[in-house]
Amino acid sequence: MAALPRLSSETRAEVVVVGAGYTGLSAALHAASGGRDVVVLEAAEIGAGGSGLNGGQVIAGLKHDPDTLESLYGERVGAQLIACSGTAPDLVFDLIRRYSIKCDAVRAGWIQLAVSERQVGPLERRAAQWRSRGADTAVLSDRDAARLTGTARYCGGWIDRRGGTVQPLAYLRGLARAAQECGARLFTSSAARRFSRAGDEWRLETEQGAVTAKTVIVATDAYTDRTFNALRRTVVAVPSIQVATAPLPASLRARILPEGQSVSDTQRILRYFRLDASGRLVLGTRGSYGDVPVPVHTRAHERAVCDLYPELAGVPLEYRWGGFVAMTRDGIPHLHEPAPGLLAGLGYNGRGVAMATAMGRLLARRALGETSASLDFPVTPVQPIRLHALSRVGARATIQYLQARDALERGLRRAPARVGA
Ligand SMILES: Cc1cc2nc3c(=O)[nH]c(=O)nc-3n(C[C@H](O)[C@H](O)[C@H](O)COP(=O)(O)OP(=O)(O)OC[C@H]3O[C@@H](n4cnc5c(N)ncnc54)[C@H](O)[C@@H]3O)c2cc1C
Structure with a gap:
């Protein structure tokens, strides 16, 4: 402009x-x-x-x-x-x-997916609560999730077609x-x-x-x-960092998010991703305060991309950027x-x-x-x-604690469903 x-x-x-x-x-x-x-x-x-x-x-x-x-x-x-x-x-x-x-x-809708069996029930209840209020939502099985995302990392979830x-x-x-x-x-x-x-x-x-x-x-x-x-x-300003891969070849775009939804998952430090109009995978998750606006540390993002889509291991990350999200107490x-x-x-x-x-x-x-x-x-x-001045320290410690719990839960998770099954 x-x-x-x-x-x-x-x-x-x-x-x-x-x-x-x-x-x-x-x-x-x-x-x-x-x-x-x-x-x-x-x-x-x-x-x-x-x-x-x-x-x-x-x-x-x-x-x-x-x-x-x-x-x-x-x-x-x-x-x-x-x-x-x-x-x-x-x-x-x-x-x-x-x-x-x-x-x-x-x-095309927004999808929220569970990283463990334990989290499937709450997502199903969320879908039902919105459906009972007239929203166009549906529960997704692990197979639905694999078909819509092209990754077998999820146990199921829901789609909200308002998004x-x-x-x-x-x-x-x-x-x-x-x-x-x-x-x-x-x-x-x-x-x-x-x-x-x-x-x-x-x-x-x-x-x-x-x-x-x-x-x-x-x-x-x-x-x-x-x-x-x-x-x-x-509010507490919490950093969130994103990366974008190089545009994916048509063969991968046909399998990864083929219907164009965006996804958030239920990790405590959530991962969110979508394909953009040029076929880049754009993925975000929390980061460090020093990584806003220009990230230095994106190893967690590289790991997340490969965890979800091992076939993207050689695809370069072409863009990295970060910003602050405002969290409220309630x-x-x-x-x-x-x-x-x-x-x-x-x-x-x-x-x-x-x-x-x-x-x-x-x-x-x-x-x-x-x-x-x-x-x-x-x-x-x-x-x-109260004690807002300490909120960054608290946010940093909380992020580290939640990351550790996510890693533990990923380790305990059951074997993933097969994509396309
Ligand atoms: C990395 C990241 C990913 C996110 N992903 C999503 C997502 O996928 N979906 C979603 O729904 N939300 C997402 N969010 C949250 C969403 O972006 C924000 O909630 C939303 O943009 C807030 O909009 P806003 O207009 O209130 O504030 P902002 O867009 O932050 O704008 C505030 C503006 O105020 C200006 N400003 C500050 N002080 C002054 C001043 N004294 N005088 C003049 N100007 C001033 C700033 O320069 C800034 O431009 C994400 C946020 C980040 C950082």
Whole structure:
């Protein structure tokens, strides 16, 4: 996309959005198409955050199962979380269609697979819970899993046909273009450094300019900096690293993910993968803090590729990159309104392609004047995590512990089914 300007003057808007990821650009698009004068401030460039770096898996739902959401948050809030996250992929594919976004979108479903027999039952129950709420899901046997993925490493799981895949950066750039076409003004290299109340408005200052607006939408997720320090401390930024192989030959593409689904597995440190439009296997798993944005250590990824697909042993990894995922204490995303006209949405726990797009629309609806009650989504107070400064140490130790347990479980796993059997 064409280079965007830096904010270098004083300006006014009705809505100012901080952060140009899916949350911010969806908010900008929906607010601008609703008639608001919108300015977007992005600290770096379009795609510098998770929205430009992710695995492109469009996933319905949250980490918690629907029944769990209802029992944790009660029937009303549980139903809101289920409805919003369950329909979020519809919004993504609808925006792609409506604004003719070229991003290799494929809606063939999302598959979640069990690495051990023990994990098959919970996945079957997850499929049933969503099915009972009208979603198009099905249970997969180990043979189904082997046929759909081309690897015999899995014991079974489920497919959720609401999901799919996109080229993540192309989808984001498409949202940026659509927001601009609706009148939003986008500025890059324009970090919001200070914000203050000016009468009944907010004033955001960047290095070289400032914006004054009635409504501020903070959409900075795992990349939230000290400008919004309380918000920053509501999430733990966890590194996730991806690799992409060279394009696979047609013979392998016919066997590996032949129907175009994306896959996540149930390892404690999960692996997620898909084929892109050029036939590269794109695979991600957790990494180290030092490997974002440019990974040095991808041995775990090489091992994962060969563990799943031994036939790819000689295929070079052509790309490696990393980004941060925002994890919340309770595993659900949050919409906050800490002061009148100050809104924020973040904390997608690795499920942000669909959910951040949906959050952006919720934030825009609020900015367009709907009451928070009419959003049908919980508005929660900003609650920083205690001892947040230690969260990286804790995350590092937790990752190592979970990796060790995954390795142990892989060792104990029963012999895999034969592919194509
Ligand atoms: C490697 C990886 C793989 C992932 N895979 C998937 C997946 O397959 N499926 C899925 O659903 N989710 C996935 N996710 C999660 C998903 O990418 C995120 O949840 C989602 O992109 C969050 O979008 P966002 O707009 O809220 O934040 P981001 O896209 O992170 O954007 C935040 C932006 O705010 C900017 N910013 C920060 N501070 C300021 C400031 N002071 N002023 C101005 N701008 C500021 C940043 O520069 C950044 O561009 C993955 C994440 C990563 C990192």
